[in-house]
Amino acid sequence: MRQAVRARGCEAYGMTGYRGRLPVLEVSVLTPEVSELIQCGAPVRQLADAARAAGMRSMRDVAAEWDAPG
Numbered sequence: 001m002r003q004a005v006r007a008r009g010c011e012a013y014g015m016t017g018y019r020g021r022l023p024v025l026e027v028s029v030l031t032p033e034v035s036e037l038i039q040c041g042a043p044v045r046q047l048a049d050a051a052r053a054a055g056m057r058s059m060r061d062v063a064a065e066w067d068a069p070g
Helices: 032-039 044-053 059-067
Strands: none
Touching: 032 044
C-alpha cells in the first residue's frame, strides 16, 4: 500500500483536505445466521467468518483494492 500523506486542503473545503478522498467502509448484512450467532454470544472470530461468508469485505481488503495499480 502507498504511504498516507497529510492533506493540504483548499479554501473551498475549509482547508480540511477532504476533496477527492474516498471512505473506506466495512458493512455487513445481518443474515439470519449472523443474527443467531450474535444472540448465542458466539466468539468474534466466528461472527467475522460468517459475515465474510455472507459477502462482507474487510476495510483492509477494500483499501487494498482501491490502492492497487490500474
